[in-house]
Amino acid sequence: MTTLSDETAAAGYRPLLFSIAYGMTGSVGDAEDIVQDAMLGLVKARKAGTAVENVKAYLTTAVTRLGINHLGSARVRRETYVGAWLPEPIVVPAGDPGPAEHAELADSLSMAFLVLLEALSPVERAVFMLREVFGYAYPDVARTVGKSEANCRQIFARARQRIAADSPALDGPAARRAETAALADRFFDAAAGGDIDALMAMLAPDVVMVGDGGGKAAALATPPVGRLQVARLFAGLFRRMQRMGVTVRQAWVNGQPGAVLHDPEQRVIGVMSLEVTDGVVLAVRSVVNPDKLGHLGPVSDLGLRPAHGQN
Structure with a gap:
């Protein structure tokens, strides 16, 4: 049964979840939809009697895997996109710290960096972001994407070779x-x-x-x-x-x-x-x-x- 404290804790993870979803998709609307789907999935799991001991880990995994699935279907649309592709912009007025929903990602996922990530496969993108941008340890990355730790190390190494390590982002x-x-x-x-x-x-x-x-x-x-x-x-x-x-x-x-x-x-x-x-x-x-x-x-x-x- 979901308690008020559970809902409060889940809501507190929204900035992080939005950051991951936006980093995966480059779209504000898609990121918001993915976070909402993950939240609804948590509610349904609780109602079904599933024990969720670590809410943050559950939601992070759900958002990451939803992002991977989204990229799989979006890649065809990207191939037929007219002209240069850039991500949907996250805008914070000058002198304003901006909404908490976006503050956690604004300084780490620049347009230049998100364009570079387009060269990666969905799983490579997830592994690289979780490790390089959000600082996840390899065991946590492995659990989140459903791969072995050794495999994640290899995936990260390949992704890093394809993206400049000194990215301004x-x-x-x-x-x-x-x-x-x-x-x-x-x-x-x-x-x-x-x-x-x-x-x-x-x-x-x-x-x-x-x-x-x-x-x-x-x-x-x-x-x-x-x-x-x-x-x-x-x-x-x-x-x-x-x-x-x-x-x-x-x-x-x-x-x-x-x-x-x-x-x-x-x-x-x-x-x-x-x-x-x-x-x-x-x-x-x-x-x-x-x-x-x-x-x-x-x-x-x-x-x-x-x-x-x-x-």
Whole structure:
């Protein structure tokens, strides 16, 4: 029989469970559904008389395995996805610690890292995340994914070889925020002012700008690479947004500096994030696919037209 203390304990694990589910799927909506299914599964197990001694372990295992199953069916959809794929953004307003549901993951699962995880199989992704991101011991990883400890060590080693061990996603959040907040302020100020020289000074030589429109919103067909090309495109984009009355509100996007774009009716147009390392912007990622923005509020039907081709 489920007690009030059981329900309270289960609810207290939601941030961790959401983090795992989001790391597996890259989708806010799917992560929330997976967590809810795991919670319902716990209730049903209790009602059926199943003894659940460790609620956290039970829920973590349920969420991880649901995530693995989800990725198995989602992989076909990913293969037919139009244009570049980026995860649904987790947005926390600048200066706001954000909702507890998202706080545990924001600084450890950046867009860049989640894109890297796409190269892994569902089980590899689960093992790598549990071990590398959440710090689970191998016996716990093995129990969660239903593999032997030795097998999990092998899976992790293979996954680590496929993903750079020094991914920016795993840097310390406090240090990253301290280094990047001021840079983001200068970057967006320069973009708003059309100062290409200032923008170029903050961009890495091989900076890239990636847009995810999902075939439903205007996005660059070929990601521009290089300081001059990205600076010119960014300055031009901000000029067009200003003419259309678009509001740019800085925010933390998956633990990285960025901004949310709103149309004059305060509907969400898109989300940008800056990948910053060693004081320069390595990449600008933009999500304008309306299917990935609904969790942030009403979505705009205003399509921003890029200077070059579109998906």
